[in-house]
Amino acid sequence: MRILVTGGAGFIGSNFIKYLLENIDNEIINLDKLTYAGNLENLIDIENNSNYEFVEGDICDRKLVDKTIERKDIEGIINFAAESHVDRSIDSAIEFARTNFEGTLNLLEIARDKKIKRFLQVSTDEVYGSTLGESFRETDSLNPNNPYAASKAAADLLCHSFFKTYNFPIIITRSTNNFGPYQYPEKFLPLMITNIIEGKKIPIYGTGENVRDWIYVEDNCRAIEFIFRKGKNGQIYNIAGKNELSNLNLAKIVLSLMNESEDKIEFVADRKGHDFRYSIDDFKRRYLGSSTPSGQDYFTERLKSTIDWYKQNESWWKRIKSGEHFKEWQERNYTRRN
Ligand code: NAD
Ligand code: TYD
Numbered sequence: 001m002r003i004l005v006t007g008g009a010g011f012i013g014s015n016f017i018k019y020l021l022e023n024i025d026n027e028i029i030n031l032d033k034l035t036y037a038g039n040l041e042n043l044i045d046i047e048n049n050s051n052y053e054f055v056e057g058d059i060c061d062r063k064l065v066d067k068t069i070e071r072k073d074i075e076g077i078i079n080f081a082a083e084s085h086v087d088r089s090i091d092s093a094i095e096f097a098r099t100n101f102e103g104t105l106n107l108l109e110i111a112r113d114k115k116i117k118r119f120l121q122v123s124t125d126e127v128y129g130s131t132l133g134e135s136f137r138e139t140d141s142l143n144p145n146n147p148y149a150a151s152k153a154a155a156d157l158l159c160h161s162f163f164k165t166y167n168f169p170i171i172i173t174r175s176t177n178n179f180g181p182y183q184y185p186e187k188f189l190p191l192m193i194t195n196i197i198e199g200k201k202i203p204i205y206g207t208g209e210n211v212r213d214w215i216y217v218e219d220n221c222r223a224i225e226f227i228f229r230k231g232k233n234g235q236i237y238n239i240a241g242k243n244e245l246s247n248l249n250l251a252k253i254v255l256s257l258m259n260e261s262e263d264k265i266e267f268v269a270d271r272k273g274h275d276f277r278y279s280i281d282d283f284k285r286r287y288l289g290s291s292t293p294s295g296q297d298y299f300t301e302r303l304k305s306t307i308d309w310y311k312q313n314e315s316w317w318k319r320i321k322s323g324e325h326f327k328e329w330q331e332r333n334y335t336r337r338n
Helices: 011-023 040-046 062-072 086-091 094-113 147-166 188-197 217-230 247-257 283-288 296-312 314-321 324-337
Strands: 002-006 027-032 052-056 076-079 118-124 170-175 177-179 202-205 211-216 236-239 244-246 265-268
Touching: 002 011, 002 062, 011 027, 011 040, 011 217, 027 062, 040 052, 052 062, 062 094, 076 094, 076 217, 086 147, 094 118, 094 147, 118 147, 118 217, 147 170, 170 217, 177 188, 177 217, 177 296, 188 202, 188 247, 188 296, 188 314, 202 247, 211 217, 211 247, 211 296, 217 236, 217 283, 236 283, 244 247, 247 265, 247 296, 296 314, 314 324
Parallel strands: 002 027, 002 076, 027 052, 076 118, 118 170, 170 236, 177 211, 202 265
Antiparallel strands: 211 244
């Protein structure tokens, strides 16, 4: 199938493209704006693959999206492109509304006109909000509590409306927190790992009791690909990792795997409106036939391999943490504008 993957230079998107090219016979066009979070180094291994092409551009750019779909005779779209960091959305939400909402709407309108056969929207468990009780199911109502989650929920509703109004073949996946190689080190897990390597403390918001469920990125990629092929139009599929942990407990596990003591933990001011616990039930996707290994041993093994990856790829994250990658990004944008 000829698939347009958007946001493929980011964390999950780049892992997804590599998974597809290694495992399944597809032609992939990667459309990515290369924001601060987009990084073509993530794709060096496959940049010359004859089934892959990179197009630099914005999902809000109607002409470019239209032309790319037409030129490559695209049959399916998987939309990863997003502003993805909650803390940044709390500082300023405009880009979140633009890319996550307006960008998705732009893609949907063009895809509908071009009669695209399948459109998968990559969403998040954050759209349900926090739960102290049962895990959320796909039929539960949306209750997003931060601007990032609100922009993703709005995009989900748009997708739903295109299915109901135009019978346009959308599918939504909502996964829990991903971890693995190539995650931008502003996110909790790579921030902890790289801080420990650098001999720094690890910042824990509030009391550290907030709970997240963690899934290894390749397991999410495998589930997304499976659901893209086998899922039913108009349906939502939760993708859980079944590894719920408080942030403090996760920090203690990472410290112990890296042979460091717990005095590396530093409690800092809490995030505004910090959701206490994300938890989803993903029976529906498992019933469809998509499964993910679980259990403490598997989780620990994946955490270890992730830690090893950051140890072995210091130059990748040091270029980001030192600000070098961002400086190049600013210079490129400046040159383009002038
Ligand atoms: P990321 O921030 O690492 O990557 C986002 C990518 O989108 C970057 O390459 C960026 O350049 C690109 N992008 C941003 N705005 C764009 C635009 N207007 N046009 C084209 N490209 C644009 O994010 P991620 O962690 O890889 O997340 C990918 C998707 O998965 C997002 O939709 C996110 O909401 C969702 N998600 C992420 C997680 C997680 O734990 N990381 C969990 C659930 C869902
Ligand atoms: P994050 O990786 O930003 O993902 P999300 O907010 O989408 O869940 O954060 C994961 C959890 O870790 C979240 O509860 C906030 C917390 N956190 C910290 O305690 N310290 C930090 O420095 C960061 C970035 C996050």
